Amino acid sequence: MNDPHLGALVVGAEDLQQRVGELGKEITSDYTNRPPLLVGVLKGAFMFMSDLSRAIDLPVEFDFMAVSSYGSATRTSGVVRILKDLDIDLTGRHVLIVEDIVDSGLTLAYLRKNLAARGPASLEVCALLVKEGLQKVDPDLRYVGFRIAPDFVVGYGLDVGERYRNLPAIYQYTGPLFG
């Protein structure tokens, strides 16, 4: 895409697919005999969730949650609002939260606490990207795709103002941020 606001490539499409395949294999072997319920965090995780689920050779189930963090586009306050809750009861389920990117870790900390209170048999997190050195709380991530520098990035589900989600790779974003 020829866009003046797109900066350097951060993770290429082939590297993404390769790593997602590895994560899928790891999850497949860790969850044999107890297929997970994948909980995708909308909207950013939709593409990762789609590829990851196809790399898991188990009868997984899907659910989605939409949350919004109060704060600016670049900084979360840690106060999270649930915009769409899950449809499935988590009691006794092996839940795997699928997240796009962990920045401060506050959104995930909230989600983890909220879902843990619903009585799952287990609760783990698979995050595609983790920004190095920015976490204000220990995010306790069982699976991580890539650790990246703390720049704002777009592509492969990640947006700025709903754009760039369809890019097959992850790029630095150098344009203006709204919100």
Ligand code: IMP
């Ligand atoms: P946290 O609560 O600070 O960890 O923020 C996590 C959420 O902020 C993610 O789920 C994304 O929706 C959003 N976010 C954080 N960093 C980026 C980025 O670099 N690009 C796009 N969205 C981001």
